[in-house]
Amino acid sequence: MEWDVHAYLRTKRDGQPHPAGEIRAFVERLARRQIPDYQTAAWLMAAFIHGLNEEELLELTLAMATAGTGRSDPPLFPGTIDKHSTGGVGDTVTLLFLPICAAAGMRIVKLSGRGLGFTGGTLDKLESIPGFRTDLGLEELHQIADRIGCAQGGQSEELAPADKVLYALRDATETVEHPALIASSVMSKKLAAGAESLVLDVKWGSGAFLQELGAARELARRMVEIGRGARRKVSALLTDMNQPLSRAVGNALEVRAALDELRSGCQGRLGRVAVALAQEAARLAGADPEEPTRVAQSGAAFRKTLEWIEAQGGRVDPNSPTYG
Incomplete structure (x- = not known):
């Protein structure tokens, strides 16, 4: 019919x-721009008011992916790890998480967005490193990860x-x-990227989008329910953002602070959060959950960071206090 x-x-x-299959039919037409915005907006408001059950939410997410x-x-992509953060002031955790995981023997390919609202995006921060390339296709990213463990x-x-389409209309x-x-929005993109394991860093507090712990x-x-319904290994940690993770604000300064944290063995709050997330990734991947602590404290994660930056065309001077 x-x-x-x-x-x-x-x-x-x-x-x-x-009924099963109805949401997928809607999303497929939405992707082809066959549904007027006013009808999509009407559905969004109805879903906002009445909610979606677990089966509907999983179907929506898989259809969007x-x-x-x-x-x-x-x-x-078997064996591949990804991470998502809901964002917060001074959130440079990804810059530590990737090399810690890679130095600990895991394989991670991460796709990130740009700044949203008052939080800076990971891409914006990385592009403050001279020469660092973020415009790489998925195949090239996996080639880099095969070689050094992260991309x-x-x-x-x-x-x-x-x-x-839905994101723009939700905003309007x-x-x-x-x-x-x-x-559904977050997980559709994460599932589309293809990682087998996903660690979620859900931030709350005055420096995050979500102000309340309950939310x-x-x-x-x-998000964990969606991931498990899609047969992925998923875990979430809640991070208190009532104070900034980093002592620096501004893309280039935050990158420098992240490198300082890695060089000093991840002893600060930023480093401890990154190590905790990497330990969770290790558990999902079946690796030793203590290895992230060892590589962070030994300097192996800092050395992996330099290798990663070089692999993506970036230039930093580890002998300079400003890395310039």
Whole structure:
């Protein structure tokens, strides 16, 4: 039977769950821009008010991860680890997490975005390093990770295209804050990137988007449920952001502070958070959870950082106090 957008909208307007397959049909048409924005906005508001159950949320996320790709399931790169942070002031954890994981024998490929609101993006920070390339395709990133254990790139326009449509309309229709819609947006991109294991750093407090611990806990729960429903290994940690993680603010200064933290053995708060996340990644990957601590304290993670920066075209001078 022909899919009927009006019947689809009535279902959620009336607070009823969508039958299996209905959300996927909606998302596939959304990715092809076959649904007017006003109908998509109507569905978003109905979903915001009435919510989505676990089955609906998983179907929405998987559909967004695969719509427009010709695949029925997201790609999977066995043994690969990814990380996501909900963002916070002075959050340079990724710059420590990647080399710590790689030095500890894990394989990590991470795709990040740019700054959002008052938090700087990982790509913006890395691009403050002279020559550092973030415009690498997924295949090239995996080649670098095969060689040195880690790689970092940007999210391409082809990654979860339906999410881009929903994201823009959520912003325009005041439906951003719903934990199910946030979780689906985050996880659709993470599943589309193909990592087998995912560590979630869910931040809360005055320096984060989520001000309350309860809201952060609910978002973490939703994202973990989605990941496990998609047969991924997923774990979440809650990070207190009522004070900045780093002593520096500004992309270049934050990179310098991250390098200082790595050089000094990750003894500060920023380093401790990065090591804790790397330990969680090790547990998911079946590796020794104490190895991240050892490589952070021995200097192996700092040396891996220099190797990683060089592999992606960046230039830093480890003998200079400013790394310039």
